[in-house]
Amino acid sequence: MHCVFLAIYLCLAVTTCSATGLSGPYLFWGHHSVINLQPRALVEASEEDLTNLFQDTKAIVIFVRNTTGRIDGKAYPRFQQVVKSNAWAYLPQHFLAAEPFNYNANIEVINLSGNAEEEDESIVSGYNDALTIYGEGEVLGILASREDDTHYISKRDAKEREERTEEERGATTTSQTPTAEEEDKTFIYVALGDKAVLYVTSAPVINITGRLNDTKLVSHNKDVTFDDQKGKGYGRLNIIFSVETQKLFLRFNFTLSRGYWYMKAVEVEYNDYKAVLPVVGTIYSIPSAPLGFSYRCSSRSLQFGNNSDSLVINDFQVQPWLNGVPHFGDVYDCVGFTTAPIWAGILVTLFLVGILSLGLIALMDIKTPNRFESSRSKQLSLFIQELEMFILITYGIANPFVLLTLAIEFFLIHLLFILIVMYVYILLLY
Numbered sequence: 001m002h003c004v005f006l007a008i009y010l011c012l013a014v015t016t017c018s019a020t021g022l023s024g025p026y027l028f029w030g031h032h033s034v035i036n037l038q039p040r041a042l043v044e045a046s047e048e049d050l051t052n053l054f055q056d057t058k059a060i061v062i063f064v065r066n067t068t069g070r071i072d073g074k075a076y077p078r079f080q081q082v083v084k085s086n087a088w089a090y091l092p093q094h095f096l097a098a099e100p101f102n103y104n105a106n107i108e109v110i111n112l113s114g115n116a117e118e119e120d121e122s123i124v125s126g127y128n129d130a131l132t133i134y135g136e137g138e139v140l141g142i143l144a145s146r147e148d149d150t151h152y153i154s155k156r157d158a159k160e161r162e163e164r165t166e167e168e169r170g171a172t173t174t175s176q177t178p179t180a181e182e183e184d185k186t187f188i189y190v191a192l193g194d195k196a197v198l199y200v201t202s203a204p205v206i207n208i209t210g211r212l213n214d215t216k217l218v219s220h221n222k223d224v225t226f227d228d229q230k231g232k233g234y235g236r237l238n239i240i241f242s243v244e245t246q247k248l249f250l251r252f253n254f255t256l257s258r259g260y261w262y263m264k265a266v267e268v269e270y271n272d273y274k275a276v277l278p279v280v281g282t283i284y285s286i287p288s289a290p291l292g293f294s295y296r297c298s299s300r301s302l303q304f305g306n307n308s309d310s311l312v313i314n315d316f317q318v319q320p321w322l323n324g325v326p327h328f329g330d331v332y333d334c335v336g337f338t339t340a341p342i343w344a345g346i347l348v349t350l351f352l353v354g355i356l357s358l359g360l361i362a363l364m365d366i367k368t369p370n371r372f373e374s375s376r377s378k379q380l381s382l383f384i385q386e387l388e389m390f391i392l393i394t395y396g397i398a399n400p401f402v403l404l405t406l407a408i409e410f411f412l413i414h415l416l417f418i419l420i421v422m423y424v425y426i427l428l429l430y
Helices: 001-020 033-036 046-054 077-084 117-133 147-164 167-169 180-185 342-362 378-398 400-430
Strands: 022-029 060-063 088-091 109-111 139-146 189-192 197-200 205-208 211-215 225-231 234-243 247-255 260-271 273-278 289-290 294-297 304-305 310-313 318-319 331-333
Touching: 022 077, 033 046, 033 088, 046 167, 060 117, 060 400, 109 117, 117 139, 205 260, 289 294, 289 331, 342 400
Parallel strands: 060 109, 060 139, 294 331
Antiparallel strands: 022 088, 022 139, 189 197, 197 318, 205 211, 205 310, 225 234, 234 247, 247 260, 260 273, 260 289, 294 318, 304 310
16 A cells, blocks of 8 residues: 555656746745855856755745746735845746756645735745745745746757857858747847846837837847947947847947946937937936946836937846956945935934933033031021022023023924834834
8 A cells, every 4th residue: 555655646746747847937035045046147047056956955845827927026015025035036047957856855836826916825825834844944935937838949949059069150140030938038138258248137118209119129139249448448338129120229338437337328329310318317326336246226227318218127237347257246236225214213313312412411511519608607598599599490481592492302302202103113114
């Protein structure tokens, strides 16, 4: 009987693995080693990195979706919170170089179905159940999509292209036309010689009045170049797109200043249209980083434009002057250090310090007596003291400066109470 049950279990396991083909894009979270995959977004995650990750993890929970579209965090709030509280990596590639089923025995596959709320509940509950069994930081969560026939064709074509010899590539005189799958998912623009790269997870959108209206730039020529004028303090990443059988040229301008590079504008050329579109926003909206570092921004879009025309890129990472290194350098991001809770805490601290300073000044203003009264003048002294006290109280009530001081103190106390309430509210909100 035990052998029969074991055979049935193995059959089910093999059926599950074979029936659950996984395709990208992928979202990894939960295990600290997933951060090793993120800086390699320029190239697909290597087989060695994935193998080590799958072997170091005690358990893997795979959530399979019926679509390849990106998940909106607003529709999946609980799942978004789980990802934010863990190390995570987003891989836009179609396939993994190593399958998790070959390197880990504790794998659970959960097929997602239903609306966004039900899927959100399924992901969070399934992942938390695994954490209860294996412990915090020991469970790797993977969000993937179901593999279909078109993915097999794309995968086969990709292998055939990789097996081409350098001689065959040199003999090709025309640019390769991207497949439908590549046009839909691949938005990595690497300059020849690995001199510069721009990586986005969705197609750039351009708007030229009277010519192009919110057009997605999907298909591009593979011969991306970088005009390296480092000695003169500038460089240009040149990308050629195909739009309505016409060519559209984008030249992203980079400048060098005191060891930092800046991407301040893009040149656009389409038929007889030529324009330079600067970055829209403040100085803090301009992508910049030290030389040798990359810039990453996923929290907001970057817009180039003037009064009528615009170019928008979302969730991007960029780095010029790679000097032949086939991966991004360390990342500078667009997330600011100061947040609403930090500002609230700073304001509350300043008002507390102000009130404490007033109290210290008042204590320092107290004067100790410098002489002692004799028994003969005791009665006269008491009368004089009572008279002085009466005059002081009467004068103090009528003194405008004293009234102003009391009003300021009452105002600061009320303002401090309001700030404390706001601070607690902001902490609960964030």
